Amino acid sequence: MGLYSEILEQPEVLSxxxxxxxxxxxxxxxALRQHEIRYVFLAARGTSDNAGRYANYLWGAxxxxxxxxxxxSLFTYYHRPPALSQALVVGVSQSGQSPxxxxxxxxxxxxxxxxxxITNNPHSPLAEEADYVLDICAGQEKAVAATKTYTAELMAIxxxxxxxxxxxxxLKELESVPLWAQQALKLDEHLQRISERYRFLRQCVVLGxxxxxxxxxxFSLKLKELTYTLAEPYSSADFMxxxxxxxxxxxxxMAVAPGxxxxxxxxxxxxxxxxxxxxxxxxxxxxxxxxxxxxSRVPLPGGIPEWLTPIISIIPAQLFCYHLTVTKGFDPxxxxxxxxxxxxx
Amino acid sequence: MGLYSEILEQPEVLSxxxxxxxxxxxxxxxALRQHEIRYVFLAARGTSDNAGRYANYLWGAxxxxxxxxxxxSLFTYYHRPPALSQALVVGVSQSGQSPxxxxxxxxxxxxxxxxxxITNNPHSPLAEEADYVLDICAGQEKAVAATKTYTAELMAIxxxxxxxxxxxxxLKELESVPLWAQQALKLDEHLQRISERYRFLRQCVVLGxxxxxxxxxxFSLKLKELTYTLAEPYSSADFMxxxxxxxxxxxxxMAVAPGxxxxxxxxxxxxxxxxxxxxxxxxxxxxxxxxxxxxSRVPLPGGIPEWLTPIISIIPAQLFCYHLTVTKGFDPxxxxxxxxxxxxx
Numbered sequence: 001m002g003l004y005s006e007i008l009e010q011p012e013v014l015s016x017x018x019x020x021x022x023x024x025x026x027x028x029x030x031a032l033r034q035h036e037i038r039y040v041f042l043a044a045r046g047t048s049d050n051a052g053r054y055a056n057y058l059w060g061a062x063x064x065x066x067x068x069x070x071x072x073s074l075f076t077y078y079h080r081p082p083a084l085s086q087a088l089v090v091g092v093s094q095s096g097q098s099p100x101x102x103x104x105x106x107x108x109x110x111x112x113x114x115x116x117x118i119t120n121n122p123h124s125p126l127a128e129e130a131d132y133v134l135d136i137c138a139g140q141e142k143a144v145a146a147t148k149t150y151t152a153e154l155m156a157i158x159x160x161x162x163x164x165x166x167x168x169x170x171l172k173e174l175e176s177v178p179l180w181a182q183q184a185l186k187l188d189e190h191l192q193r194i195s196e197r198y199r200f201l202r203q204c205v206v207l208g209x210x211x212x213x214x215x216x217x218x219f220s221l222k223l224k225e226l227t228y229t230l231a232e233p234y235s236s237a238d239f240m241x242x243x244x245x246x247x248x249x250x251x252x253x254m255a256v257a258p259g260x261x262x263x264x265x266x267x268x269x270x271x272x273x274x275x276x277x278x279x280x281x282x283x284x285x286x287x288x289x290x291x292x293x294x295x296s297r298v299p300l301p302g303g304i305p306e307w308l309t310p311i312i313s314i315i316p317a318q319l320f321c322y323h324l325t326v327t328k329g330f331d332p333x334x335x336x337x338x339x340x341x342x343x344x345x
Numbered sequence: 346m347g348l349y350s351e352i353l354e355q356p357e358v359l360s361x362x363x364x365x366x367x368x369x370x371x372x373x374x375x376a377l378r379q380h381e382i383r384y385v386f387l388a389a390r391g392t393s394d395n396a397g398r399y400a401n402y403l404w405g406a407x408x409x410x411x412x413x414x415x416x417x418s419l420f421t422y423y424h425r426p427p428a429l430s431q432a433l434v435v436g437v438s439q440s441g442q443s444p445x446x447x448x449x450x451x452x453x454x455x456x457x458x459x460x461x462x463i464t465n466n467p468h469s470p471l472a473e474e475a476d477y478v479l480d481i482c483a484g485q486e487k488a489v490a491a492t493k494t495y496t497a498e499l500m501a502i503x504x505x506x507x508x509x510x511x512x513x514x515x516l517k518e519l520e521s522v523p524l525w526a527q528q529a530l531k532l533d534e535h536l537q538r539i540s541e542r543y544r545f546l547r548q549c550v551v552l553g554x555x556x557x558x559x560x561x562x563x564f565s566l567k568l569k570e571l572t573y574t575l576a577e578p579y580s581s582a583d584f585m586x587x588x589x590x591x592x593x594x595x596x597x598x599m600a601v602a603p604g605x606x607x608x609x610x611x612x613x614x615x616x617x618x619x620x621x622x623x624x625x626x627x628x629x630x631x632x633x634x635x636x637x638x639x640x641s642r643v644p645l646p647g648g649i650p651e652w653l654t655p656i657i658s659i660i661p662a663q664l665f666c667y668h669l670t671v672t673k674g675f676d677p678x679x680x681x682x683x684x685x686x687x688x689x690x
Contacts, residue, residue, distance in 0.1 A: 038383055038430055041411055046586030056416055061425040066386055066432065068413035071401055072582070073555045077606040080406035085383055086431075087411065100582065145587075203548045203575045210418045225587040230548045232577045237417070237445065237689040241391030242490075242570040245680045261422040265690065335590045344582040345610065 002142035003226075003332045007318050008185060013138050013148045014155050014311070015178035020137050022159060022171075028116070028132045029163035035114045037088045043070035043104035044092040045344060047146040047221060051092050051118075051153035054214035054310050058157060061211075062307065063164050072100035075107055076345045084111045091117050094141060094149040095341045096124020105129040118156050120149050134160065144335050145225050147318045150218060151181070154311045173305050177312070183301040184315040191316055194282070194296050195323035203230040204252035207239060207269065210262035215310045219254060219317040225335050226325040236262075236269040247277040255294075256313050257285040260306030266290075282320075284313050347487035348571075348677045352663050353530060358483050358493045359500050359656070360523035365482050367504060367516075373461070373477045374508035380459045382433045388415035388449035389437040390689060392491040392566060396437050396463075396498035399559035399655050403502060406556075407652065408509050417445035420452055421690045429456045436462050439486060439494040440686045441469025450474040463501050465494050479505065489680050490570050492663045495563060496526070499656045506652075518650050522657070528646040529660040536661055539627070539641050540668035548575040549597035552584060552614065555607035560629075560655045564599060564662040570680050571670040581607075581614040589614075592622040600639075601658050602630040605651030611635075627665075629658050 040059060044052045052069060059065040065088075075081045076099070089108025091101045096119040106129050108115045117130035120138050127133045136152040155177065162170045204223070208216030213235050220231035231254070234243060247253065253273050257266050267290055273279040274293045283294035286304070291297040298316045300309070325332040385404060389397040397414060404410040410433075420426045421444070434453025436446045441464040451474050453460045462475035465483050472478045481497040500522065507515045549568070553561030558580050565576035576599070579588060592598065598618050602611050612635055618624040619638045628639035631649070636642040643661045645654070670677040 039411075039413060039427075039432070045583060049583070049586075057419065060416060060419050060427040061423050064425075064428040066384075066413050066427040066429060068384060068411050071405060071555075071558075073580070073607055074402065074405050077555060077610060078406050079606075081409075082384075082405040082411040083409040084411060087384075205575070210422060213416075221587050225590050228591045228593070230550070230575055230577060230591060232575060235418070238390060238394070240689055241394075241687045242566055245570050246573045246575060248573070248681075261424075262418055265422060336593075342586045344585055 003145055003147065004322055006141060006143050006148045007315070007322060010148050010151050010315060011178040011181040011185070013152050014181055017137050017152050017155050018159065018174060021135065021156070025134060025159045026163045028134060029160060031132065032088065032114060032164065035088070036086050037065065038086040039066040039068060040090055041068050041070055041084055041087045041108065042090040042092065043072055043101045045098055045101065046342070047150045047218060048092040048094060048153060050214050050218040050221065051150060051157060053217055054154050054211065055157045057211045057213065058161050058307060062161050070104045072104055075103045076100050081107045084108050084113050087113045089113045089115045091126050091130065092153055093126050094120045094146055096121040096126035097341050098343050099345050102126050102129050118153055143333060145222060151311050151314065158308065158311065173308060177308060180301050180304050180312045181315060184312050187298060187316045188319050191298065191319045192323045195320055195327050197296065198324050199327050201229050201252060204254055205239070205243065206231055206233045206254040206256070207236050207266065208233070208256040209236045209266050210260065211307055211310050212256045212258065212313060215256040215313050215317065218314050219256060222318060222321040226321050226332055227328055227330065228336070236266045240269065244273070247273050247279050249278045251277070251279045253279045254282045255284070257283055257287065257290045258300055258304065258306065258309040258313055259287045260309065263287060284316055348490055348492065349667055351486060351488050351493045352660070352667060355493050355496050355660060356523040356526040356530070358497055359526055362482050362497050362500050363504065363519060366480065366501070370479060370504045371508045373479060374505060376477065377433065377459060377509065380433070381431050382410065383431040384411040384413060385435055386413050386415055386429055386432045386453065387435040387437065388417055388446045390443055390446065391687070392495045392563060393437040393439060393498060395559050395563040395566065396495060396502060398562055399499050399556065400502045402556045402558065403506050403652060407506050415449045417449055420448045421445050426452045429453050429458050432458050434458045434460045436471050436475065437498055438471050439465045439491055441466040441471035442686050443688050444690050447471050447474050463498055488678060490567060496656050496659065503653065503656065518653060522653060525646050525649050525657045526660060529657050532643060532661045533664055536643065536664040537668045539643070540665055540672050542641060543669050544672050546574050546597060549599055550584065550588065551576055551578045551599040551601070552581050552611065553578070553601040554580045554582065554611050555605065556652055556655050557601045557603065557658060560601040560658050560662065563659050564601060567663060567666040571666050571677055572673055572675065573681070581611045585614065589618070592618050592624050594623045596622070596624045598624045599627045600629070602628055602632065602635045603645055603649065603651065603654040603658055604632045605654065608632060629661055
């Protein structure tokens with residue numbers, strides 16, 4: 001019950017988050033503008049780390065903020081944290097419990113940096129350590145595999161980008177996200193049918209680039225957690241620097257390729273793996289040139305501005321992973337080994 | 346001829362680099378000390394990106410420099426680069442040719458940031474764009490798969506760390522690297538025998554943490570490029586946040602686990618996958634507790650300080666990949682699809 005219904009809840013969660021938290025995000029943004037911030041230092045694990053990858057591109061492109069992903073072991077095991085100054089220190093965590101993420105915020109605070117927690121639990125240790133708390137208001141997430149808290153984290157990151165830039169046009173675009181999410185959910189039956197073709201999938205790569213580099217990572221994490229498929233995410237550029245050697249006749253390649261600035265480059269890579277290497281392609285896209293290349297076509301709703309596509313393009317990927325889990329005879333509510341809250345140090 | 350002999354050349358390459366370039370590195374370090382540097386912004390692809398991961402930990406731990414890995418598509422496709430200020434902008438590239446890496450340095454320069462190229466070609470476009478050039482002096486690399494230029498890049502990164510910190514004790518430790526590299530090469534026959542066991546390996550994960558997070562990435566990149574095995578690298582902490590679900594009876598796990606600050610945490614994960622999940626383990630380590638867990642044991646020379654272990658622990662991994670390529674009947678000099686110089690934008 002948990003996973004599937006949480007996937008379906010997403011339009012409501014996103015709409016609720018925007019309605020309840022946009023004012024608070026604007027308050028946080030104006031407080032942050034009082035600080036001289038040269039870069040963002042962001043700590044997260046698992047699904048939240050993939051949300052961090054979205055922040056890396058979005059805040060870089062629209063807020064001109066360089067972003068460094070933290071290496072928590074320098075803070076915990078080595079006790080040799082880098083010197084943080086004039087940095088916005090951000091922790092992203094659904095539960096707000098993981099000690100390594102909390103310790104990065106604590107170090108930021110000791111260094112006089114502003115600290116921000118993006119979390120589903122505003123009373124967690126992470127929230128308590130932060131100067132500013134952005135509650136993603138996603139409601140309890142029962143499934144072990146995160147879905148609605150991922151898109152809510154992306155939405156929170158997008159809201160903060162808009163608020164920091166004071167950008168009215170993008171604020172309007174944000175308001176359409178719940179509707180697009182609703183449209184994406186209509187792919188449910190189509191994805192159930194497609195998933196059957198992948199009953200014996202054991203391994204694959206997942207390609208994305210730019211804003212949807214995050215989507216490639218999150219799609220592959222769901223494939224691993226739920227279907228136990230060894231799925232490795234790549235930017236299409238990194239893929240060309242070596243790993244493309246693995247592709248042989250029938251090698252499964254998944255691609256997240258909505259239209260946008262990186263589309264032509266990604267399309268060229270897809271053509272190469274499909275036409276020259278005879279790979280087997282699943283493509284999530286709103287562009288016919290990309291969909292036509294694929295054996296499995298997942299058409300996205302049209303008209304979504306590129307910067308918001310990651311919030312929508314992950315939804316069919318979640319549905320696909322859910323159905324594939326069932327098709328493979330696994331239990332989507334009880335993945336092997338992992339627990340909901342993982343406390344790493 | 347190329348790949349194998351280039352692996353064997355490494356002690357000489359490392360010793361040569363230290364002898365020829367330490368003075369120049371000290372000159373660069375004292376010039377850099379004139380700048381106010383709050384963080385490092387580093388651009389690289391493929392093998393050089395893995396060298397960048399080493400810099401992330403090493404410069405963070407010993408030079409207190411936070412490090413952000415660049416997202417080149419923001420510079421090339423999106424034309425929306427983040428604002429770089431008070432950053433040291435570094436490009437790492439064997440060939441110095443890739444336009445996306447060059448464009449990150451160009452942007453750094455436009456923003457008045459000091460720029461550094463770490464490259465095997467001091468007359469490349471990357472070197473021409475940089476204020477400071479650290480020539481890794483590895484000689485021509487003929488093999489498509491990079492080996493000696495990887496360890497030379499790590500050595501250059503270590504030399505710069507020592508020079509920036511003015512650390513005489515670590516400088517002495519650096520001088521032993523060529524000797525340890527020589528000792529590691531003695532594992533050659535042992536690794537040839539071990540490689541036979543992996544004739545039908547199709548997929549695996551490679552675990553490492555802290556300084557050797559870089560080694561896990563580079564080991565898995567060589568497995569992909571040369572043996573076409575889908576090998577996914579993980580920090581042991583990220584692995585616990587989901588992907589561990591993939592591990593079932595006999596699942597192949599490779600681990601780079603030399604003694605040091607992160608050893609106990611990594612050992613705990615290895616025990617879990619070996620004892621509870623019955624995974625199949627290959628371990629590269631100087632610690633008996635880790636080696637004893639494994640079906641395939643790769644003993645490292647003892648006495649290497651943890652910060653230098655990545656330069657040595659990759660060497661048996663390179664030899665293993667070379668022999669596995671031959672065992673699988675592939676050509677180590679001509680990996681499918683990829684070329685020596687990959688120019689991505």
